Amino acid sequence: MGTVRKAVGTRVVATVSVALSLALVAGCGGDSGDDGKTADGKTKITMGLFGVMGFKETDLLKRYMKENPDVVIEAEVAGDEQTYYTALQTRLAAGSGMKDIQGIEIGRAKELVDTQADKFADMSDVKGADHFLPWKLSQVTTPKDKVIGLGTDIGPMAVCYRRDLFEKAGLPTDREEVAALWDKDWSEYVETGKKFKKDLKGSDAAYLDTSTGLFNAMIYGKSQQFYDKQGELIHQDNPDVKEAWDLAVEASQAGLTAKLRQFQPGWDPGLANSTFATTVCPAWMLAHISEKAGEKNKGQWDVAKAPQGANWGGSFLGVMESSPVKDEAKKLVAWLTAPEQQAYLFQELGNFPSSAEALEDPKVSGAKSEYFNDAPIGQIFGDAAREIPDEQVLGRKDGTIKDLYSQGLQLVEQGKSPEEARKTTDERVKKAVG
Amino acid sequence: MATSTPAPPADGPREQPAGPRKRSGAQDGGNDRQRRRALLHRLDVRGAPYTFIAPFFVIFIAFSFYPLIYTSWISLHDVELATMDVMVWQGLQNYTELLQDEKFWNAVANTITIGVISAVPQLLMALGLAHLLNYQMRGGAFFRVAALAPYATSVGAAALVFTMIFERDFGMINWGLGLFGFDGLNWESEKWPAQFAIASIVIWRWTGYNALLYLAAMQAVPRERYEAAAIDGASRWQQFLTVTIPGIRPTIVFTIVLSTIGSTQLFGEPLIFGQGPNGITGGVDNQYQTLGLLLYEEGWRNYQMGRAATVAWTMFLLLVLVFVLQRVLKRLLSRPS
Numbered sequence: 001m002g003t004v005r006k007a008v009g010t011r012v013v014a015t016v017s018v019a020l021s022l023a024l025v026a027g028c029g030g031d032s033g034d035d036g037k038t039a040d041g042k043t044k045i046t047m048g049l050f051g052v053m054g055f056k057e058t059d060l061l062k063r064y065m066k067e068n069p070d071v072v073i074e075a076e077v078a079g080d081e082q083t084y085y086t087a088l089q090t091r092l093a094a095g096s097g098m099k100d101i102q103g104i105e106i107g108r109a110k111e112l113v114d115t116q117a118d119k120f121a122d123m124s125d126v127k128g129a130d131h132f133l134p135w136k137l138s139q140v141t142t143p144k145d146k147v148i149g150l151g152t153d154i155g156p157m158a159v160c161y162r163r164d165l166f167e168k169a170g171l172p173t174d175r176e177e178v179a180a181l182w183d184k185d186w187s188e189y190v191e192t193g194k195k196f197k198k199d200l201k202g203s204d205a206a207y208l209d210t211s212t213g214l215f216n217a218m219i220y221g222k223s224q225q226f227y228d229k230q231g232e233l234i235h236q237d238n239p240d241v242k243e244a245w246d247l248a249v250e251a252s253q254a255g256l257t258a259k260l261r262q263f264q265p266g267w268d269p270g271l272a273n274s275t276f277a278t279t280v281c282p283a284w285m286l287a288h289i290s291e292k293a294g295e296k297n298k299g300q301w302d303v304a305k306a307p308q309g310a311n312w313g314g315s316f317l318g319v320m321e322s323s324p325v326k327d328e329a330k331k332l333v334a335w336l337t338a339p340e341q342q343a344y345l346f347q348e349l350g351n352f353p354s355s356a357e358a359l360e361d362p363k364v365s366g367a368k369s370e371y372f373n374d375a376p377i378g379q380i381f382g383d384a385a386r387e388i389p390d391e392q393v394l395g396r397k398d399g400t401i402k403d404l405y406s407q408g409l410q411l412v413e414q415g416k417s418p419e420e421a422r423k424t425t426d427e428r429v430k431k432a433v434g
Numbered sequence: 435m436a437t438s439t440p441a442p443p444a445d446g447p448r449e450q451p452a453g454p455r456k457r458s459g460a461q462d463g464g465n466d467r468q469r470r471r472a473l474l475h476r477l478d479v480r481g482a483p484y485t486f487i488a489p490f491f492v493i494f495i496a497f498s499f500y501p502l503i504y505t506s507w508i509s510l511h512d513v514e515l516a517t518m519d520v521m522v523w524q525g526l527q528n529y530t531e532l533l534q535d536e537k538f539w540n541a542v543a544n545t546i547t548i549g550v551i552s553a554v555p556q557l558l559m560a561l562g563l564a565h566l567l568n569y570q571m572r573g574g575a576f577f578r579v580a581a582l583a584p585y586a587t588s589v590g591a592a593a594l595v596f597t598m599i600f601e602r603d604f605g606m607i608n609w610g611l612g613l614f615g616f617d618g619l620n621w622e623s624e625k626w627p628a629q630f631a632i633a634s635i636v637i638w639r640w641t642g643y644n645a646l647l648y649l650a651a652m653q654a655v656p657r658e659r660y661e662a663a664a665i666d667g668a669s670r671w672q673q674f675l676t677v678t679i680p681g682i683r684p685t686i687v688f689t690i691v692l693s694t695i696g697s698t699q700l701f702g703e704p705l706i707f708g709q710g711p712n713g714i715t716g717g718v719d720n721q722y723q724t725l726g727l728l729l730y731e732e733g734w735r736n737y738q739m740g741r742a743a744t745v746a747w748t749m750f751l752l753l754v755l756v757f758v759l760q761r762v763l764k765r766l767l768s769r770p771s
Contacts, residue, residue, distance in 0.1 A: 086515070086734055093518040115516045259620075264709045265597055269604045400735060403711040407718040414623050414718065432736045434514070 036324035038072050043328050047075040048099035050084035053152060053315060054345040055336055064335060071328065081105050092116050100323040101333060104149050104316040107399030109139050113148060114396055120148035121319040121326050126334045131357035134390040140316050149316030150337040151354035155282035156384035157217050157310045158303050160289060165277040169200040175375060179305040186218050186307050187247055193256040206258035206276045211248040211413065212406040213262060213280040218244035221310030227395030233433060235401060236426060248409050249418045259413045268292040282312040283352035283381045290371040303375040309387025314354060352381055359385060397433050404428045509743035516737060528744040540720055541728040548724060549697030552633035557689055560641050564648035565674060581642035593635050593706035600631045625721040632722055635703045644689050648682060655681035687764060698753050701726030725749050
C-alpha cells in the first residue's frame with residue numbers, strides 16, 4: 001500500500017514539475033493570439049512610442065477615445081530610442097510582439113524601408129494625407145511608392161545665440177541683423193566667430209559649443225549626405241561632406257569651440273553659465289535650452305535664421321501589416337498626424353509640425369517664444385522647413401555615420417591632425433557599415 | 435552535458451523486469467500488478483531525482499546552454515540584427531579578423547589596465563578596512579553596514595554621480611584642483627585620467643563588499659593564534675602579516691577570482707561614464723573601450739550580430755585562459771606551505 005501511494009505521489013509531483021517547467025518555458029513565448037478586441041468587444045489599438053512624441057503626454061489619445069467610444073488605445077512609451085529600436089528590430093525579426101502602431105525615428109527610416117517594408121501597411125491610400133512637406137514622406141517611401149508611415153514632427157534648424165555675449169563682442173544683437181551676418185553661407189558664420197573671439201571683452205566664452213553641431217547643420221541641408229539614391233556610400237567623395245568637414249575643422253582649429261558634446265554633462269550647465277555664445281539648434285532643442293539655461297538667462301538667448309535651411313530629426317507613425325485592426329489603426333494615425341493635431345502638439349510641447357498645412361496655421365506661424373526674447377519661432381523654423389530640398393536621400397546607417405563623423409571632429413578638437421582624424425573616421429565607417 | 439538527463443528513466447529499467455516472465459503475464463493478473471508496482475518503484479527510485487532537477491535543467495538549457503551554442507553558431511556567420519534570417523557562412527573569418535583588429539587589442543589592453551588599477555587598490559584597501567573593522571569598537575555594526583552601502587548602489591546611479599564629479603567645466607574634482615592652483619583635467623577625453631576615473635567608480639563600489647568578505651574570514655581565525663603571537667612579542671603589524679593573512683588566504687584567492695571576472699566584464703561604468711555615443715566606443719579615440727563595450731558596439735550600434743558573438747566567445751575563452759593561469763599560479767604558490 002505504502003509503495004503505491006508513494007508512487008502515485010511521485011507521479012503527481014513529476015507531472016506537476018514537468019508541467020511547471022513547460023509552462024515557464026512557454027511563458028516566454030510572448031503575447032501571441034491578440035485579436036484586437038477588449039473583453040467587452042471594443043476595438044483595441046496598441047501603440048509603441050519613444051521619447052516625447054506627445055500623444056500620450058497630452059490629452060490627444062483620450063480625446064480620440066472620447067470621439068470614438070468603441071476604440072480603446074494602449075500606448076507604451078520607451079524613454080530611449082536606441083532601446084526602443086533594438087526591441088522593435090528583435091520583434092520584427094521574430095515576427096511577433098509588435099504593436100499595431102509603431103513609432104519610427106528618421107535615423108531608422110531608411111533601414112526599415114529597405115529591409116522591413118513588407119511588414120508595414122501601405123499608408124499611401126490614406127485619405128487626406130497630402131498635407132505634408134514634400135520631403136517628409138519621401139523619407140519613408142519605398143522605390144515601389146509604398147509609404148510605410150505618416151509624419152509627426154520635424155527638426156528644422158536655426159542658430160541660437162546669446163544677446164549679451166554678442167554685445168560684449170561688439171556684434172549686433174537684433175536677430176534680423178544677426179541673421180544678416182551669415183546671410184550668404186555657413187562660412188560667414190565661422191568668420192563672424194573669428195571676429196567674436198577677437199573682440200570679446202569681459203568673458204572667456206567660446207563662440208560655439210562644438211564643431212559637430214555646425215557639421216550636422218551643413219550636411220542636413222543637402223539633398224544627398226552619406227549615401228546616393230542607389231544606396232551606395234558616397235561620404236568620402238561627396239563634396240558637401242568635405243565642405244562641411246573642412247569648415248567644422250576650421251572652426252575648431254581657430255579655437256572657436258568650447259569642445260563640448262551636445263546633451264552631455266558639461267553642455268547643460270554650459271547653457272546656463274555662458275560657456276558658449278551660439279549653438280546650431282533644431283526646433284526641438286529650444287525646450288531643452290530654456291529648461292537648462294533657466295530663468296536667469298531668460299531673454300538672453302535668442303534665435304536667428306541659419307544661412308541655409310536644414311533638418312535634424314523627426315519621426316513617423318507606421319501601422320503593422322499583421323495588425324488585426326489595421327484599418328482602425330490607420331485611421332488613428334491619420335488623425336494623430338493631421339494638421340490640427342500637429343499644430344496642437346506644437347503649442348503644447350514645441351514639436352514642430354511636418355505638415356505644410358499646419359505650418360500655415362496662425363497658431364504655428366504666429367508663434368513667439370517668450371523665453372527666447374519673443375523670437376517669432378513659428379516663422380523662423382517654418383521658413384527653414386520650406387527651404388529644405390524636396391528630395392532627401394537617406395541611408396541605412398545615417399545615424400551611425402553621423403556619430404562617427406562627430407567623433408572624428410572631436411578628435412580634431414582634442415588635437416589630432418584633421419587628415420589623421422578623417423582617415424580614422426573613414427576606416428570606422430567602413431567597419432561599422434559592415 | 436545536460437542534454438542526457440531528462441530522457442533515460444522512462445526506457446531503461448522497463449525491459450529488465452519484463453524479461454523473465456514473458457509468458458506468464460497473460461495468465462496471472464496478480465503478477466501483472468506486481469510487475470507494474472515494481473516498475474513504478476524503480477521509476478520512483480531512478481527517475482524521481484531527475485524529475486526534481488528537471489525544471490532547473492530545462493530553464494538552464496533554454497536560457498544558458500542554447501544561447502551559448504547558438505552564439506557560437508552565429509559567430510561563424512555574417513548576420514545583422516534587422517535580418518536575422520539571412521546568415522552568410524564565414525567560417526572562422528570573424529575570429530581571424532578580430533585578432534588582427536587593432537581595436538580588439540586596444541580593448542584587451544584597456545580591460546587589463548582598468549582591471550589592474552581598480553582591483554589592486556580595491557583589494558588592498560578592503561584588507562585594511564577589514565582589519566580595522568575587526569577591532570572591538572563602538573558602533574562596529576554601523577561601520578560594517580556603511581561599508582556595504584556602495585555595493586547596494588546601482589551601477590547606473592554611481593557611475594552617473596562620478597561622471598558629474600569628474601566633469602571638465604563644472605565638476606567637483608577640477609574645482610578642487612583649481613583651489614590648489616592646478617589646471618583642471620579633461621577627464622573624459624584623455625586616456626589615463628579617463629581610466630583612472632572609471633577605476634575609481636569600481637573601487638568605490640566594491641571595496642566595502644570585499645572588506646566584509648575578509649572580515650568574515652578574519653573572525654574565523656582562532657583567537658589563540660593571536661595570543662600566542664602576542665606572547666612571542668609580535669607587534670600588531672607582524673600579527674597581521676603572519677597570522678591574519680595566512681589565515682584568510684582562501685578568501686583572498688576567492689576575491690581575486692571574483693574581481694578578475696568582474697574586470698573582464700567591465701561594461702556599465704565606462705558606458706555611462708562616456709555618455710551617449712562616446713560611451714559606446716569608449717571615448718572618441720577608444721581610449722577606455724573595454725571588451726564589454728566592444729561587444730556592445732558591434733552588436734547594438736553596428737547591429738553586426740556575427741561579430742558581436744565573436745567578441746563574446748573570445749571574451750569567454752580569455753576568461754577560461756585567465757582562470758587556468760590562476761589555477762596554475764595558485765598551485766605554485768601553495769606548494770611551499
